Each structure stands twice: as C-alpha cells, then as structure tokens.
Amino acid sequence: AQTVTQSQPEMSVQEAETVTLSCTYDTSESDYYLFWYKQPPSRQMILVIRQEAYKQQNATENRFSVNFQKAAKSFSLKISDSQLGDAAMYFCAYRSGNTDKLIFGTGTRLQVFP
Amino acid sequence: GAGVSQTPSNKVTEKGKYVELRCDPISGHTALYWYRQSLGQGPEFLIYFQGTGAADDSGLPNDRFFAVRPEGSVSTLKIQRTERGDSAVYLCASSLPGGRNTDTQYFGPGTRLTVL
Numbered sequence: 408a409q410t411v412t413q414s415q416p417e418m419s420v421q422e423a424e425t426v427t428l429s430c431t432y433d434t435s436e437s438d439y440y441l442f443w444y445k446q447p448p449s450r451q452m453i454l455v456i457r458q459e460a461y462k463q464q465n466a467t468e469n470r471f472s473v474n475f476q477k478a479a480k481s482f483s484l485k486i487s488d489s490q491l492g493d494a495a496m497y498f499c500a501y502r503s504g505n506t507d508k509l510i511f512g513t514g515t516r517l518q519v520f521p
Numbered sequence: 522g523a524g525v526s527q528t529p530s531n532k533v534t535e536k537g538k539y540v541e542l543r544c545d546p547i548s549g550h551t552a553l554y555w556y557r558q559s560l561g562q563g564p565e566f567l568i569y570f571q572g573t574g575a576a577d578d579s580g581l582p583n584d585r586f587f588a589v590r591p592e593g594s595v596s597t598l599k600i601q602r603t604e605r606g607d608s609a610v611y612l613c614a615s616s617l618p619g620g621r622n623t624d625t626q627y628f629g630p631g632t633r634l635t636v637l
Contacts, residue, residue: 411563444628450610452564452628498563507552507616508577509626511563 409434411501413512420489421520427474428484428515430499438504441475441482446496446514455497458482460504486517494519523547525629527613533635534603542598542632546615553596554614554626555588564612570596571618603636610634 410433420426432441443455458466458475465473470490474483486493499512526545534540546553551572556564566580570590578588585603590596600607610633614626 450612450631450633452612452614454625454627457625500563506577507569507571507624508554508566508580509556509564510566513561513563 409436409439409501409503409510411499411510411512413499413515415515416513417516417518419518419520420486422489422491424489425485425487426489426517428486428497428499428517430482430484430512432480432482432499432501434480434501434503436503436505440502440504441473442500442502442509443471443473443482443484444498444500444511445493446498448495452498456484489519491519491521493517525613525615525627527611527629527632529632530630531633531635533637535637536603536605538603538636540600540603540634542600542611542634544596544598544613544615544629546594546596546613547627549617550615550627551593551618552616552624552626553590554616555596555598556612556614558610558612558631560609567598567611600634603634605636608634608636 439460441458444452456468470487496514498514500509528543553570555567558564569577573593585601588598610631612631614628616626
C-alpha cells in the first residue's frame with residue numbers, strides 16, 4: 408500500500424524568507440501524481456501545486472516550487488518570499504494513476520512571523 | 522455555485538443518533554469524493570462517486586456509513602448509530618472525470634461532526 412510521510416509537524420519562517428517542507432512517499436507504481444494542499448483555519452483544502460511522476464521537470468507556481476526526486480521518492484515544497492497569508496497546514500498527497508483517491512500525509516503546520 | 526459547498530458547517534449530535542451530511546459539488550463535476558479528517562491527521566478517503574454510482578467505497582469504515590448521489594450532483598453521507606469515534610471533519614471534493622490535467626480535486630469547507 409502507498410504511504411505518505413511528512414516528518415515535520417511544525418515549521419516556522421520569517422516573512423520574505425524561504426522555507427522548505429518535506430514529504431516522502433512509498434510506492435511500487437510508476438504512474439502517479441503528487442500534490443501539495445494548503446489548509447487554512449477555514450478548513451478548506453486549497454491546491455498549491457501538482458506534479459506528474461512522468462514529468463522530469465519540477466513544477467512551479469509563482470512563489471511555490473517543488474523538488475521532485477523520483478528515485479528517492481521525495482517531494483518537497485519550497486515557498487519563496489513567504490507571506491503572512493502562507494500560514495496554514497500543508498498536506499502532501501499521492502494519487503495512483505490507477506485510482507482516484509488521494510492519500511495524504513499528516514501535515515506540517517507552517518507559521519510565518521513578521 | 523463557484524465552489525464545493527457543504528452543509529451543515531457544524532453538527533453536534535448524541536451517541537446513537539443518525540446524521541446526514543450534504544455536499545454540493547462544482548457544477549459540471551461528475552466525480553465526487555468524501556474524506557474524513559480526524560484531529561491532527563490528514564484526510565482519509567471514504568468513498569468516490571463517478572456520476573450516480575459509487576466507483577470506490579473501500580474507505581467506508583463499517584456498515585454504519587453510507588453515501589448516495591441519486592442524480593449525479595448533490596451527495597449525502599449518512600451515518601447511523603453514531604459513535605464518539607465518528608467525531609471528525611468530513612470533507613467533500615469534486616473534480617472533472619479522468620484526464621491528466623483535468624482531475625484536480627477541489628474541496629469544500631467540510632462539516633465538523635461532534636458526537637457527544
């Protein structure tokens with residue numbers, strides 16, 4: 408069975424600085440997708456970025472980028488120029504190419520200090 | 522509507538009671554998902570609908586949990602004989618069907634269920 412591990416329960420960053428959130432996963436599949444979701448106190452999960460396993464190029468969305476290391480099964484999220492509004496829980500998620508359900512990690516709480 | 526909506530936002534019930542949680546997906550999204558998020562955990566998959574039928578219900582914890590989507594739009598998650606361990610946030614998500622670039626799941630704000 409696939410698993411997703413987020414080993415950092417909490418992280419903090421100064422406003423305008425850069426922070427990296429870690430995620431590792433375990434799978435024997437070659438076709439899959441990886442996601443980072445943000446969950447603010449409002450509870451609504453918001454997609455931050457997605458990565459298709461077949462793509463070698465790391466995904467980037469404005470200040471958010473990933474470091475996808477397929478052989479190491481690592482999928483970290485880098486947030487540049489951190490803003491106060493980035494404070495939230497961040498969840499890494501995996502989806503097999505054969506199913507539609509997401510498998511989530513336990514999350515990392517990000518605090519942003521002014 | 523513009524996004525996935527869920528009602529009620531919060532539900533408090535007593536042990537042994539029956540509850541229904543409603544999800545209204547994004548218009549045009551044929552795929553609908555239910556997840557359960559316990560305190561301090563990531564969401565866990567419960568059930569997935571494609572249209573009116575449950576394509577994957579492998580995440581439902583036991584036969585007290587049931588979900589329907591009779592017209593392929595709104596879905597209702599039903600929990601019978603609630604237990605204190607059912608207390609959690611129940612999240613609904615919807616997506617377009619299949620495709621490598623169109624199947625992103627969009628989540629609603631969830632229903633926080635508290636069983637006393």
